[in-house]
Amino acid sequence: MFLSIVSALVRNLVTAPAAVLRSRVAKDAEVLALRHENAVLRRQIARVRYEPADRIWLAALSRLVPHDRWRQVFAVTPTTLLRWHRQLVARKWTFAQNRRPGRPSTAPTVKQLILRLARENSGWGHRRIQGELAGLGYPIAPSTVWEILHTAGIDPAPQRSGPTWRQFLTAQAHGIIAADFLHLDTVWLNRLYALVFIEHGTRRLHLAGVTAHPTAQWTTQQARNLAMTLGRRMDSLRFLLRDRDAKYTRSFDVVFEADDVEILLSPPRAPRANVICERAVGTLRREILDRILIYNEAHAHAVLTAYISHYNQHRPHQGRQQLPPDANEPPTPATVTDLQAHRIRRQPILDGLINEYHHAA
Structure with a gap:
């Protein structure tokens, strides 16, 4: 943009001396021809669009033409010419070389630290974060901290003081067991339902049962069977996480409340609140149910039992550093195996x- 303006001005300045050196008669004739051409163009064009270089050139020439002649010489009003000249003067006297720099912006590292403190401490407001930064050697105004948090979409401390579902599930993982139903269709297009439980701490998966008619009485009986299977491990559980399916009745909850297990209901249409169980259900579908045809309830129960045994005893889990759920020993550093000897x-x-x-x- 700037280069185009400069080139246009230079081109016009080069042609100006040639116009001055020509004779008066030639110049008058050329002016009359240009005026006539200008009048013809005005009749054909509703509005002329001037580039910045054109405006600068016309504003500069206006100082050489008497004011009473502006309307006859220029295709714009005298007010427009004066405005263009004011803009030309403003561009010249910007005093950019003497302008002092403004307030320095906050360093990106400080902004990242502010957002980190806000994420890791949900109860801290902008003043508490500003005090922590002062102790770390980063002096900053509280209003700046507030502006950074507001720009990042982080609410004030009272509105985000409670833990999120992810934070809660992570902190209480060893005391949570989750339940969910998954459906599967047989080769005869009959729908079956399987009730599964998963322990958050160990990722151990349990199959409670498979049925075509998951009534409330059936669901309660499967809960009793699971409680008997877990035995003393029920003492380490504090929460049962489930959705709001009508198949979970009050009698189902009483089975777990008898062992001092609190019932947690996930929000409606919020699968992420029960994400570990939902992911286990997705694993069952991808790795086995989508790859085999189910004939009946007995076949479905046998297939799921065999897979869950593999899931608990052999399948590695990223959340457990590649250990299966039933492995109790701590992970050891990987050793290179000589495939020629083994x-x-x-x-x-x-x-x-x-x-x-x-x-x-």
Whole structure:
């Protein structure tokens, strides 16, 4: 943009001396021709659009033409010419070289630290964060901290003092067991329902039962069976997380409340509140149910039981540093195995739909 303005001005300044050196008669004739051409163009064009270089050039020439002649010479009003000249003067006297720099902006590292403190401490307001930064050697105004938090979309401390579902589930993982139903269709297009439970702390998956008619009485009986299967492990559980399905009745909750387990209801249409159980259900679908045809309840129960045994005893889990749920020993650093000295044996599960690999004895 700036280069185009400069080039246009230079081009006009080069042609100006040639116009001055010509004879008076030639110049008058050229002026009359240009005026006539200008009048013809005005009749054809409703509005002329001037580039910035055109405005600067006309504003500069206006100082050489008497004011009473402006209306006849220029295609714009005298007010427009004066405004263009004021803009030309304003561009010249900007005093940019003497302007002092304004208030320095906050360093990106400080902004990241402010957002980190806000995320890790939900009860801290902008003044508390400003005090913590002062102790760390980062002097900053409280209003600046508030503006950074507001720009990032972080609410004030009283509105975000409570833990989110993710924070709560992470802090209480070892005391939570979650329940969920998943449906599957048989080869005869009959729908079956399976009730599964998963322990958050160990990721251990339990199959309560499979039925075509999940009544309230059936669901309650499966809860009793699970409580008996868990035995003393029920003492370490504090919360049962479930959705608001009508199949979970008051008698279902009483089974767990008898062991001092508090019932937590996830918000409506919020699968992320029960994300660990929802992810386990998705794993069941992707790794087994979408790859096999189910004939009846007995077949579905046998398939799910075989897979859940593999899930708990062999399948690695990222949340447990690649250990299966039933592994109790702490993870050890990985060692390089010499495949020439050790043979790997494959153990097929469910006729080869899933495979387990072990060192050959």
